[in-house]
Amino acid sequence: MSTSPLALLDSLRIGSVDFVSPSEIKVLLDVEAPAAISLNTGTPRPFPRVNGYVLVPSDEGFLVGQVEWITVERSPYPKRKGTQQDFGLIDLPFPLRKLSLTPLGTLSFGNDDGKGHVSFNFRRGVGSFPSVGDVVFLPTPEQLRSIVESGENRRVWIGNSPLAENAEVKVDPNRLFGRHLAVLGNTGSGKSCSVAGLIRWSLDAAKAERGTGADPNARFLILDPNGEYSRAFSSDKKARIFSVDAEEENVAPLKVPLWFWNSDEWCAFTQASPGVQRPLLRKCLREIKSIEGANQESQLRLRQGCSAMLTTIEAAISTGRGYEGWKFGPTLQLIKEDLEEFGSQFGDFSDRLHSCVQTIDSVLGADGQTYQRNNGTTGYNNFSIKSLNEIRGEIDELVSELGNGIQISQNKEDLPIQFGSFEFGAYLERSARTEGNPQFFDSLIMRVRGLLAEARMSSTYGTDGEETGLDEWLTEILGNSDASNGTVTIVDLSLVPAEVIHIITAVIARMTFEALQRYRKLHPQHKTLPTVLVMEEAHTFIKRYNEVSENESASSACCRLFERIAREGRKFGLGLVLSSQRPSELSPTVLSQCNTFLLHRISNDRDQELVQKLVPDNLRGLLRDLPSLPSQKAILMGWASELPILVKIRNLPDEQRPQSDDPDFWEVWTGKVDDEEGESERTVDWSEISREWQGRVNSENSTEQAAEPTIEDIAEKDTGEDRPDEDAIPF
Ligand SMILES: Nc1ncnc2c1ncn2[C@@H]1O[C@H](COP(=O)(O)OP(=O)(O)OP(=O)(O)O)[C@@H](O)[C@H]1O
Numbered sequence: 264m265s266t267s268p269l270a271l272l273d274s275l276r277i278g279s280v281d282f283v284s285p286s287e288i289k290v291l292l293d294v295e296a297p298a299a300i301s302l303n304t305g306t307p308r309p310f311p312r313v314n315g316y317v318l319v320p321s322d323e324g325f326l327v328g329q330v331e332w333i334t335v336e337r338s339p340y341p342k343r344k345g346t347q348q349d350f351g352l353i354d355l356p357f358p359l360r361k362l363s364l365t366p367l368g369t370l371s372f373g374n375d376d377g378k379g380h381v382s383f384n385f386r387r388g389v390g391s392f393p394s395v396g397d398v399v400f401l402p403t404p405e406q407l408r409s410i411v412e413s414g415e416n417r418r419v420w421i422g423n424s425p426l427a428e429n430a431e432v433k434v435d436p437n438r439l440f441g442r443h444l445a446v447l448g449n450t451g452s453g454k455s456c457s458v459a460g461l462i463r464w465s466l467d468a469a470k471a472e473r474g475t476g477a478d479p480n481a482r483f484l485i486l487d488p489n490g491e492y493s494r495a496f497s498s499d500k501k502a503r504i505f506s507v508d509a510e511e512e513n514v515a516p517l518k519v520p521l522w523f524w525n526s527d528e529w530c531a532f533t534q535a536s537p538g539v540q541r542p543l544l545r546k547c548l549r550e551i552k553s554i555e556g557a558n559q560e561s562q563l564r565l566r567q568g569c570s571a572m573l574t575t576i577e578a579a580i581s582t583g584r585g586y587e588g589w590k591f592g593p594t595l596q597l598i599k600e601d602l603e604e605f606g607s608q609f610g611d612f613s614d615r616l617h618s619c620v621q622t623i624d625s626v627l628g629a630d631g632q633t634y635q636r637n638n639g640t641t642g643y644n645n646f647s648i649k650s651l652n653e654i655r656g657e658i659d660e661l662v663s664e665l666g667n668g669i670q671i672s673q674n675k676e677d678l679p680i681q682f683g684s685f686e687f688g689a690y691l692e693r694s695a696r697t698e699g700n701p702q703f704f705d706s707l708i709m710r711v712r713g714l715l716a717e718a719r720m721s722s723t724y725g726t727d728g729e730e731t732g733l734d735e736w737l738t739e740i741l742g743n744s745d746a747s748n749g750t751v752t753i754v755d756l757s758l759v760p761a762e763v764i765h766i767i768t769a770v771i772a773r774m775t776f777e778a779l780q781r782y783r784k785l786h787p788q789h790k791t792l793p794t795v796l797v798m799e800e801a802h803t804f805i806k807r808y809n810e811v812s813e814n815e816s817a818s819s820a821c822c823r824l825f826e827r828i829a830r831e832g833r834k835f836g837l838g839l840v841l842s843s844q845r846p847s848e849l850s851p852t853v854l855s856q857c858n859t860f861l862l863h864r865i866s867n868d869r870d871q872e873l874v875q876k877l878v879p880d881n882l883r884g885l886l887r888d889l890p891s892l893p894s895q896k897a898i899l900m901g902w903a904s905e906l907p908i909l910v911k912i913r914n915l916p917d918e919q920r921p922q923s924d925d926p927d928f929w930e931v932w933t934g935k936v937d938d939e940e941g942e943s944e945r946t947v948d949w950s951e952i953s954r955e956w957q958g959r960v961n962s963e964n965s966t967e968q969a970a971e972p973t974i975e976d977i978a979e980k981d982t983g984e985d986r987p988d989e990d991a992i993p994f
């Protein structure tokens with residue numbers, strides 16, 4: 264090839280500009296421009312090709328255009344005059360090949376290395392547009408690579424660009440994860456592999472960059488409803504895997520204790536009605552979380568009793584009924600007896616209770632307060648307001664002392680403060696009974712009972728008596744300082760029952776978010792702890808919901824939470840990665856907060872339509888490829904990529920792929936399956952599956968487990984040892 268730059272440029276010429284608008288440039292191709300393969304750049308390359316790049320010289324260097332469509336038009340005149348006419352291409356009188364370009368950005372000249380070799384820099388945006396008649400060129404391989412390999416901080420290699428000389432596509436993790444990433448595509452299009460790859464390659468690159476051989480201080484939390492990721496990372500010893508059914512060696516039991524749940528999550532799970540059930544549930548949560556230490560429930564019960572007395576006395580004072588001694592005297596006597604009874608039950612508070620009794624005694628024993636009736640009963644003269652106030656003051660002080668005044672701040676109900684689940688159940692039941700219409704609370708009580716009695720989830724809910732500390736949980740889920748206990752956490756949600764999966768997911772995501780909020784708050788310079796939360800099958804957890812529905816369902820509560828994380832997570836160092844098959848079912852709020860998209864094959868028209876709306880008009884051309892993308896190829900666009908680009912994602916070796924192989928129907932049908940054990944057929948033992956399903960012990964002798972424990976059984980087991988007065992607690 265000629266060495267003269269001008270001659271080289273001339274050999275790359277393919278046509279001229281025919282039409283210019285800010286969003287579209289049309290090009291008339293020269294007769295001699297390549298029709299299938301271009302050789303003029305030195306390396307064979309398909310041309311013209313949809314989504315390929317071409318250059319138009321401009322003030323700053325070149326305008327880069329991406330081919331949107333190619334057509335042949337019938338022209339009234341030949342493009343060339345004279346003998347060299349453009350016949351023969353196609354059987355039209357004067358066929359003209361035309362291209363439409365989307366202006367993408369500018370390729371400017373960079374540094375000269377002194378040997379006549381000039382580098383190029385690409386940036387998005389077009390400063391000056393060409394004019395009609397300007398020449399259009401094919402980019403050289405070097406220019407092509409400069410277009411794709413533009414941008415700073417190209418740190419993680421994720422794949423190659425087949426449209427640009429297989430240039431390496433590298434991304435900046437700060438951009439990729441910093442402002443939420445959505446990985447969208449049909450089933451089997453390669454989303455999970457891409458997500459697993461992005462995580463793995465980011466970690467590898469960070470480890471290499473550290474240079475010390477130490478694992479990076481990174482935190483990835485994968486919420487995995489299909490249980491497919493444990494395989495992808497199990498060769499990494501540093502992945503922590505949690506599952507409800509932790510039978511395998513490297514899998515730990517998943518813990519999401521009931522005291523982590525905030526009041527909204529409780530309300531959503533129990534489907535508490537907004538009118539009566541929700542206020543009671545919130546009140547009980549607030550109160551039980553307000554009392555620290557053991558015997559929360561009995562302390563609450565005492566407080567409840569004393570508060571009721573206080574209300575009676577206050578009512579008597581405010582209505583002046585206290586003057587009517589004959590009426591109020593017997594009530595006061597009853598209050599005294601109740602206090603004495605409490606004194607015998609609650610040893611810790613017997614002194615205070617006794618002093619209340621003494622105050623009442625001194626009021627009753629005052630001169631002329633009581634008298635003996637002829638029939639031997641005691642009569643009461645009117646009480647003075649002063650004396651009633653004395654009693655009121657004493658009981659008031661006691662009520663404040665119980666549970667340190669039970670500092671019932673509004674948000675206490677939402678804090679992860681430990682309480683006994685069964686004590687809470689009992690307290691809720693009794694509180695419901697003391698309400699005006701106890702039957703209104705039946706459905707609420709039933710749901711809570713069901714929750715507490717769920718034997719299979721007892722370890723997750725913390726109802727099996729095993730305690731989990733909040734800090735311990737955070738260390739396990741989010742990693743310790745320097746993430747030396749592992750960089751990836753996989754929460755396998757595949758065995759979580761359908762009715763709680765949304766709540767469990769929401770609780771884990773919320774706890775992560777709030778922990779990071781608090782991390783930033785307490786950090787001396789208010790720095791964040793970068794963490795990535797991966798949500799697979801996002802369309803089930805971040806599903807559009809009906810705003811007007813009065814009763815918040817678990818699914819909408821979960822979606823609302825993710826909307827909040829999508830809106831606010833960035834400020835606290837929490838990046839979201841969503842993977843979904845149905846972008847049109849995702850919450851629009853969450854989707855609109857995602858700044859980077861990795862789009863795999865999408866064939867459904869509604870989904871395509873939605874994805875089209877996410878990109879500016881002039882970039883939609885590339886998305887026309889979406890229905891025909893093979894697996895492993897995807898379009899990367901948004902903040903992490905200087906321009907939308909077709910990427911062939913790097914190959915993940917088999918053992919690093921999530922476990923989601925396509926089913927091998929034919930091999931099974933024809934008996935050609937050869938797995939590692941050499942089995943050539945898929946035998947079926949439904950009895951084993953059904954036993955496992957029904958939660959029965961899988962052994963020949965003891966085929967059945969005892970019937971599921973009732974709430975009473977569990978309550979007794981749970982609370983009986985450390986509570987001497989268990990009989991006093993009605994269930
Ligand atoms: N980067 C890759 N490297 C190697 N194989 C890949 C890659 N991407 C996709 N594949 C192949 O495609 C198959 C399906 O990919 P994957 O499980 O990621 O699809 P998916 O989009 O997550 O599907 P679903 O929506 O059903 O979960 C994989 O089993 C694998 O064989």
Ligand SMILES: [Mg+2]
Pocket residue numbers: 454455456923
């Ligand atoms: Mg998948």
